[in-house]
Amino acid sequence: MTIIFKPADPAGSPAAAANAPAAQPATVPAQPAAPQVAATPQAAPVAPATPAPATAQRQLAAFERNAMPFNLPSGSRGLAVVLVAPVGFDLAPLAGLPLTVAIDPVTQGQNIGAYRAYGFEVLTLLRRDIRDSVPAISQAIATMNGSVGVFDEATGSNPAANITLLSLLGEYGLAYVGQTGFGGILGQVGEAGLPAMAINSSVTPAMSSSDARLALDTATRNALETGNQVVVVQMDNLTLDVLLSWANAPKPRGLVLAPVSAVMRKP
Known part of the structure; x- marks a missing residue:
């Protein structure tokens, strides 16, 4: 360490002078080793490459990762019931049934963990106020961790919002439940x-x-x-009672009550 005396130090005898040049070459290459600038340009090409694989890896990631474990027996038909409940409505009586709940990301998003704890799959509910707004769609999908897809309740007619929604479904790997007909993107x-x-x-x-x-x-x-079906049930006390009675009744042979992911067409 004493060899790091600065060249200005006169205390250096000839031997110290000999050491000074040796330290100089070592310092100069080490300085241009601040060609960390050269490392940065290389980090730039690598950075664009990183999002690409990450995005590709996310294809269907949310759908597959957040789907409830469920086996639809071969040769059987699945019926998925999607619940839409008002804020504060108690769905606990239905806990344990293989149902799906569509929740508003603004008013109910904080309850997503509780619904999944009931055994429900979760869809992000896109109402009209969210559906026709590009920023609102983006925020709703980005914040709904744990969702398998979206329930497009409004089926918006805003072309820009349609394009944004389609793009985000692909980016996050989400499923789509919606209406057919004009304005739909099914x-x-x-x-x-x-x-x-x-x-x-x-x-x-x-x-x-x-x-x-x-x-x-x-x-x-x-x-x-005719094949797998999706039924949407708007919840209140009456429909809750009817749904409980129907769910607990014997089902025809070959018919299975299933979460929405189990009845969806997978690519």
């Missing part, structure tokens, strides 16, 4: 190679108990005759 999602499913029927609080039960029984029959 076909585009399927063409992009992502899991997609149309809503086949709905149960609402406006129905009588008998009509609500008939809708669930009809969905059961349609699943057996």
Whole structure:
């Protein structure tokens, strides 16, 4: 360490002078070793390469990672029931059933862990106020960790929002549940190679108990005759009672109540 005397030090005899030049070459190359600048330009090409594999690796990541473990037996038909509940509505009576809940990312997003603890799969609910806003869609999807996909309740007509949604589904690897027909992007999602499913029927609080039960029984029959189905149930006390009664009743042979991921078309 004493050899690091500065060249200005006169105390250096000839031997110290000899050491000074030797220290000089060592210091000069070490200084240009601050060509960390050269390392930075190389880090720049590597940086763009990093997001690419990361994005590719995320394809279907959220769908696969957040889907509840479930085996739909070969040759059987699956019926997925998607619950849409008001803020504060207690879904605990349905805990343990292989259901799916669509939750508002703004008002219910903090409860995603509790719903998953009930055994429910979770979809991100896109209502009209979120659906037609590009920033709102982006924020909703980015913050909903634990979701397998989106439930496009509004089926927006904003072309920019449609493009953003389609892009984000691919980026995060999410599934899509929505309406068919004009303004829907169901076909585009399927063409992009992502899991997609149309809503086949709905149960609402406006129905009588008998009509609500008939809708669930009809969905059961349609699943057996035409293939997997998705039913959306808007929750209130009436539909909760009907759903509990229907879920606990014996099911036709070959019909399985299943989470939405199990009935979706996978690419």
